[in-house]
Amino acid sequence: MQDYYLILVIILGILAIVDLMVGVSNDAVNFLNSAIGSKVVSFKTLMIIASLGVAFGAMSSSGMMEVARKGIFNPEMFLFSEIMIIFIAVMITDILTFRCCCCHINN
16 A cells, blocks of 8 residues: 555656646746737846746745645545545646646637
8 A cells, every 4th residue: 555655646746846847837938928029128138037036936935835734625634545636636637727728728
């Protein structure tokens, strides 16, 4: 059973990395599209501003994590296996719905 949980944790880690890559890149692209299209500043200046903004947003998002830790559900009411299934379902749903929405909007 320990191998099963190890595999689930590895899958969750991979899904979290994919989710972060998709989410951060989408935030940066949303910011860049209008600025590049309007030619407000040079591309190099825009990339510097965008990278600083994305880095700042990633480092200062602890408030959102507090909400997730305190109010969504009480983990002590579930078995460990149920929590792992819930987390995997949430991660897969997040990636699939976000990816489908982005593909639909961009096409």
